[in-house]
Every structure is written in structure tokens, then in C-alpha cells.
Amino acid sequence: MSQQIKEGDKVPSGSLTSKGDLGIQNYDPAEIFAKGTHVLFSVPGAFTPTCSEKHLPGYVEHAEALKEAGVLSINCVAVNDAFVMKAWGESLGIGEKVRLLSDGNGAYNQIMGLSMDTGNFGGIRSKRYAMIITDGQVKGLFVEEDKSFEVSKAEYILEQLQK
Template sequence: MIKTNDRIPAGTLTALGEVGMQQFNPAELFAKGTHVLFAVPGAFTPTCSEKHLPSFVKHANDLRAQGVQTIACVAVNDAFVMKAWGKALNVDDSVMLLADGDASYHQQLGLIKETGSFGGTRAERYAMVITDGVITHLFVEDEKTYGVSSAEHVLEALQG
């Protein structure tokens, strides 16, 4: 599993933008400056929709005040689902919604869980702070918990 002080690896994440499908390489996207990447097990699921994503939308300005340039949410869903989820929750451009459609990026990170017939391979629930391409903070939730990957906890960590 990836850990603090590791470089964020290269890979491919997608998003459906105004001009169609876009691909992003996390190693390039997060190469300079300070960024937050957080993962949810699935779009439209209760904790992800009611708590996790909304916490980052609510605290986006607070995180930016701490020097965070990009706040990105990723899930093992396709880019169409991620866009629809963002629209359903009225997510503005303060949070990027990225898709890891085949879970390959999360397999590379070692941050996956198997949910069997419920939903197959999913991302673990986590948040990480990346500064100049290096993971400086990594908060991975225990099974079926929510707390350390919240925007509030990330903000506390950044405030020292």
C-alpha cells in the first residue's frame, strides 16, 4: 500500500467535462503545489453522498486558505456516473470529480476492497494531501467507518 513520503504514481483517471471525456495523470496533476485527493467507495452511496463529498464542498475555501490548490474526489465508477453524481449534489467546480472506472489506479495504490456481488472492486475510503508530487498525509478509514478522511480532519492536519 502507498504510504506517506511516497510519490503519487502515474496512472489514468477520467472526468466528463464540457468538452467531452478528459484524462488526467495524477503524477502530473499533483506535481506542483499542494492538493487533496480523497476517495469514496461509490457515487450515490449514503455516506459518500451525505457526508464525505459534502464535507469537502463545504470546506473548500478553508482548505484553499491553507494553500490547497486542487481538491479532487475519485471513485471506482465511470466518468458519466461521477458527473451525474456531482450534478445531483450541486457540486460546483471547487471539487474535481474523477473516475477510476476499472479500479486499476487504486489497485496500483493498494487502496482497494472487494465487496463481492454488492459492488465488486471499490476504492477504500481515504484522503491524502500531496505536496509537489509527494504524499505528505494519508488517512485511510477502517472498514465501514468515516472520520479520518473527512475534510474537517484533513483541515486539522494542515493547520498543525
């Protein structure tokens, strides 16, 4: 596994996808986060309990406050395919408030040193984390301890932005 990305680092180039009305769209995080302030948060998996009941809904609920704090885009990444991510967003009715990005094989989270191997439970997954990115640089990185949900939730990120 790569060394974990840290505050002050540039967001690495990579390939993430989403399923939109026009089919599969490809995104390079280094490009989409190059200008302005963005939030990227990651969940271990779509449709999992904490991710579906708290993590993603928290960002949807606080989307307006995050925008008022200067955030241009809110992005959720998971090691699921783009079709699963789209279905997950539709099942929760998130609309356009959060862009759901697929890291299909976990390669992008591995580049950032933020992946974990869950063995036969789900294989390579992403750790639960959030980051504040300004002009392509990681300004805040908040990685959860195992089985924890404190520093990557929307309310905590909003507090960090308002400091």
C-alpha cells in the same frame, strides 16, 4: 493487490478521467499533483449514503478553508465511470469546488494498494481515504477502517493542514 502507498511515496502515474463540457478528459495523477499542495479523497461509490450525505458535501462546504490552508485542488476519486461521477456532482450541485475523477475499473486504486473487493455488492471498489499531496509526494495518508468515517473527512484533513 499492490503494497499500500505510504507517506513519503511519490504519487504513481496512472489514468483517471472526468466528464466535462468538452467530453472525456484524461488525467495522470503524477502530473496534476506534481506542483503545489492537493487533496485527493476517495469514496467507495457515487450515490452511496455516507459518500453523498457527508463525505463529498464536507469537502464542498470546506473548500474555501482548504484553499486558504494552501490547497490548490480538491479531488474526489471513485470506482465509477465518468458519466456517473458527473451526474453525481450535478445531483449535489458541487460546481467547480471539487474535481470528480473516475477510476473506472479500479486500476489506479489497485496500483496504490487502496482497493477492496466487495464481492457481489459492487466488485472492486476503493477504500475510503484521503491524502495530502505536496509536489507529487504523499505528505499525509488517512485510510478509514471498515465502516468508519473519521480520518478522511474534510474537517480532519483541514486540521492536519493547519498543524
